[in-house]
Amino acid sequence: MLEFLHDDLAILSVKEGCGEGECGACTVMLDNKPVNSCLILAVEADGTSIRTVEGEVKDGKLSPLQESFKKNHATQCGFCTPGMIMSAQSLLERNPKPNEEEIKEAIEGNFCRCTGYRQIIDAIFEVTKNAK
Amino acid sequence: MSKEYKYIGKGVPRIDADLKVTGQATYVGDMSFPGMLHAKMLISPHAHAKIKKIDTSKAKALDGVAAALTGEDLDYQVGLYMVDKTILAREKVRYHGEPVAAVAAETLEIAEKAVKLIEVEYEELKPLLDVEEAFNEKANLIHPNLGSYSHVQTAFFPKPGTNICHHSKIRRGDIDKGFQEADVIVEREYNNPSVQHVPMETHGAIVQWGIGDRVTIWTSAQSPFTVRNLFCHTFKLSHHQVRVIVPYVGGGFGGKAGIHLEPLVGCLSRATGGRPVKLIATRKEEYNTLPCRCGLKYKIKTGLMKDGKIVAQKLTLLWSAGAYADYAVNVTRASGYSAGGPYFYPNISTDSYTVYTNMVFGTAYRGFGHVELFWGLERHMDYCARELGIDPYEFRMKNLLKPGDITPTGEKLKDDSGDIRKCLNAAAKEIGWDGVKSEQQRIKEMQSGKVRGKGFAVLHKAPAMPTNTSSSCVIKMNENGSVILNISATDYGNGTYTPMAQIIAEEMDIPLDKIHVAYETDTDRDPYDWQTVASRFAPMGGRAVINACNDLKRKMSEVAAKVFECSPDDFIFQDEKIIHKSDPQKFIYYDKLATGYVYPNGNAIGGPLIGVGVYMAEGLTHLDKETGQGLPAFNWTYGAHAIEVEVDVETGEFTILKIASALDVGKVLNYESLKGQVIGGIIQGLGTAICERYVYDNKGRLLNNSFTDNKIPTAKDIPLEIVPIFIETPHDEGAYGARGAAEHPMISVAPAIGNALRDALGIELTEMPIRAEDVWKALKEKELVFEPATV
Numbered sequence: 039m040l041e042f043l044h045d046d047l048a049i050l051s052v053k054e055g056c057g058e059g060e061c062g063a064c065t066v067m068l069d070n071k072p073v074n075s076c077l078i079l080a081v082e083a084d085g086t087s088i089r090t091v092e093g094e095v096k097d098g099k100l101s102p103l104q105e106s107f108k109k110n111h112a113t114q115c116g117f118c119t120p121g122m123i124m125s126a127q128s129l130l131e132r133n134p135k136p137n138e139e140e141i142k143e144a145i146e147g148n149f150c151r152c153t154g155y156r157q158i159i160d161a162i163f164e165v166t167k168n169a170k
Numbered sequence: 171m172s173k174e175y176k177y178i179g180k181g182v183p184r185i186d187a188d189l190k191v192t193g194q195a196t197y198v199g200d201m202s203f204p205g206m207l208h209a210k211m212l213i214s215p216h217a218h219a220k221i222k223k224i225d226t227s228k229a230k231a232l233d234g235v236a237a238a239l240t241g242e243d244l245d246y247q248v249g250l251y252m253v254d255k256t257i258l259a260r261e262k263v264r265y266h267g268e269p270v271a272a273v274a275a276e277t278l279e280i281a282e283k284a285v286k287l288i289e290v291e292y293e294e295l296k297p298l299l300d301v302e303e304a305f306n307e308k309a310n311l312i313h314p315n316l317g318s319y320s321h322v323q324t325a326f327f328p329k330p331g332t333n334i335c336h337h338s339k340i341r342r343g344d345i346d347k348g349f350q351e352a353d354v355i356v357e358r359e360y361n362n363p364s365v366q367h368v369p370m371e372t373h374g375a376i377v378q379w380g381i382g383d384r385v386t387i388w389t390s391a392q393s394p395f396t397v398r399n400l401f402c403h404t405f406k407l408s409h410h411q412v413r414v415i416v417p418y419v420g421g422g423f424g425g426k427a428g429i430h431l432e433p434l435v436g437c438l439s440r441a442t443g444g445r446p447v448k449l450i451a452t453r454k455e456e457y458n459t460l461p462c463r464c465g466l467k468y469k470i471k472t473g474l475m476k477d478g479k480i481v482a483q484k485l486t487l488l489w490s491a492g493a494y495a496d497y498a499v500n501v502t503r504a505s506g507y508s509a510g511g512p513y514f515y516p517n518i519s520t521d522s523y524t525v526y527t528n529m530v531f532g533t534a535y536r537g538f539g540h541v542e543l544f545w546g547l548e549r550h551m552d553y554c555a556r557e558l559g560i561d562p563y564e565f566r567m568k569n570l571l572k573p574g575d576i577t578p579t580g581e582k583l584k585d586d587s588g589d590i591r592k593c594l595n596a597a598a599k600e601i602g603w604d605g606v607k608s609e610q611q612r613i614k615e616m617q618s619g620k621v622r623g624k625g626f627a628v629l630h631k632a633p634a635m636p637t638n639t640s641s642s643c644v645i646k647m648n649e650n651g652s653v654i655l656n657i658s659a660t661d662y663g664n665g666t667y668t669p670m671a672q673i674i675a676e677e678m679d680i681p682l683d684k685i686h687v688a689y690e691t692d693t694d695r696d697p698y699d700w701q702t703v704a705s706r707f708a709p710m711g712g713r714a715v716i717n718a719c720n721d722l723k724r725k726m727s728e729v730a731a732k733v734f735e736c737s738p739d740d741f742i743f744q745d746e747k748i749i750h751k752s753d754p755q756k757f758i759y760y761d762k763l764a765t766g767y768v769y770p771n772g773n774a775i776g777g778p779l780i781g782v783g784v785y786m787a788e789g790l791t792h793l794d795k796e797t798g799q800g801l802p803a804f805n806w807t808y809g810a811h812a813i814e815v816e817v818d819v820e821t822g823e824f825t826i827l828k829i830a831s832a833l834d835v836g837k838v839l840n841y842e843s844l845k846g847q848v849i850g851g852i853i854q855g856l857g858t859a860i861c862e863r864y865v866y867d868n869k870g871r872l873l874n875n876s877f878t879d880n881k882i883p884t885a886k887d888i889p890l891e892i893v894p895i896f897i898e899t900p901h902d903e904g905a906y907g908a909r910g911a912a913e914h915p916m917i918s919v920a921p922a923i924g925n926a927l928r929d930a931l932g933i934e935l936t937e938m939p940i941r942a943e944d945v946w947k948a949l950k951e952k953e954l955v956f957e958p959a960t961v
Contacts, residue, residue: 044200049193050193050194050196050200051192051193051194052193053197053199053370053371053420054199055370055371055372055453056453056876056877057452057453058453058876058877058878060876060877060878060881061370061453061877063370090193091191091192091193092192092193092194094192095192100188100191100192104191104192107187107191108183108184108187108188108191109183110842111181111183111184111187111665111842111843111845111846113184113187113190113191114184114421114663114664114665114846114850115369115370115371115418115419115420115421115662115663116186116189116190116191116195116418116420116663117197117369117370117371117420117421118370118420119190119191119193120193123191141885142885142886142888143886145884145885146884146885146886147884148884148885149368149370149877149882149884150370150885151367151368151369151370151421151423151850151854151882152370152421152663152846152850153846153849153850153853154846154849154850154851154852154853154854154888154892155853155884155885155888156849156888156892157842157845157846157849158885159885
């Protein structure tokens, strides 16, 4: 599915970091659950709803999570960022008030070599402050 | 009192954040062109072997294959400092993973199928996998032609007839006399394995070698001008024929500093008559074929006085370069001249060697040798302190450098050189250092199953760069008074473009949202910059940007002086206006000057506004071949990490409760961005310290070339508390007093952990990484030694 999304549909936010389900750079939401798109055959996803980070922008505005990533410097090289945001967004939709451990757990499968994760965790945590 | 700035120092968001959080930032892997072909490499299954026969005929016959090349087709030498490499292996392979052939085809699937059809007959040779064995003058030669390789002769000194491709020496004082005077001599050995950079984006390039040798290269690289320069050298092309474009880059950490896939992809394009060819490394190739960080084995011998003063220091460093020299020779040189660390030595002798081995070759890696070097050095300093019965904090304070001291290369430190003592003091204070743990206390804590320990380690590093290292930039003012900055250092995640925009905002008083730093660095469009490495861009590139602003302001002043019939020196620049100092009613908005000033009667003066800025480090010298004396360093950045750990004595597992990291950065340019660099560096340093390493079998085959077997830290591995501390001792040359701080947070994380574990358990670790099983084993060994005495 990674190749289908990236190469055939030109949904370029879906990145290949390893191609074997270890790094999370290709994470998308499949029926609102985060999955490594490199581990799924495109045909398996027939009839499901796929969300990528492109879809998080509404009316030209960043989502609250994207805004928070921007404000907290939670992106550096940016290669892991789309997958990271999808994992975090999925967490926040399942659990709007996660604690630090739950945040770490949710993004454990998304490698980031630049940030050291702290500002990413802070960015996710900041969004939860406004959650009901 | 430091000056109040409007933009400098503020943690404004990265200027590339919108594109990155929406997935719109484009990397090489996201690019495609009409008619583009896809390439695949065939890599060597052996660490050392003769290529007896290679047959590509079946691959070439496959439908959809446009070109298939082997080393026999490519009689070119490539190299950075030591021109020792071919584009594809010729005659023999020197490491497991070395490319031996490559195919360009209509699709990646066809290319993958085609390389499997290439038949290669090898004759295996004995691989050299141990650096000490390879160092031996009687060892088999990995590069029998070492004596004929061209190389940078002012800096590198190969020993033909051996595997030693460089030897750096430092000689200061009288080392023998120093050891004779010493009350105590401590000599120990340390060891670091190779590790991978692991940028999330692997290496990749698209090259189109067009008619008339017009070459365009799109590449995931840190240094576009270095790629262009080395590409031109290899193929004997003129620089104006080759254009290198660097789009967004998904991390580099030194691994993308030089030239890597570009020549191969270029040759494939040429072989297809000029179709663009794309090659993106797989993660396996990133580990196995692209370069890693060199391994290091080293001995440190220290002469000490009872009062804690160091009188002599002798270091012998054996760098395992792997199969090719690449940056390893310069890592050897740089770590050689800074091998003493930030300490004063009346007598010092350093021998730093680069040694070829049959392993994946090493290159630049964040810290440029210092992560490896400081592991042993700062473990060693703790050991020395304990041998003397002195608190390791006090021991360091007695010996750390201060203004007026002379470094091992003969540089006299000045007041603006930075303050290592402040760094150590701040970090140690943050973890509440109150002296070493007593054996009684340790035994007591052991009974609870969990033991805590505290430790620290200092660090320093200067950029390792040629004496004429320079940056340049162009600022173009647009019709509405907004500006575009063209600069060809790359922002591959490091975040330096944002402070560049902040500098323009500060100097010109233009709001940040009217400043664009052009991404997609392009050697045809942008002025020269040496390389984006060595933590040098903020201080040096920043100076070029300040100079360009001054150039722009001078040009604006000249026009305004004509308009108001006054001196060009009479103006200030505020709120996007050039304003007369003593008569504020006289002013012109920037946009009215941007493309030339027009008088009410229609006459026009001036013209489009372009500011040009260059900055070059001056006064640096080559180092003397025999003594290493000279001035290699633009600036030193000092720092210290302090760590508190908690160890489970049953399993050896440990948790880092807190890490405090103090760096003398000179001046913070963007607080949030710097914090990100520091935390990111600490965690990369943590990876090196606790889990990452290359594992080879006895035939030299890399066993862990995947994320499954060679992991990096995840969100769950980070310390519970991370405290970055910024000391600001301004550096005279750096932009606003700034020093580089991109590599430094990674240096000395490992020894700080090692020292904290020593404090907790009394164990002496000398090899990286430190895994739970290493702690457990060391603890068991210690018990075996001490138990009979205590029972």
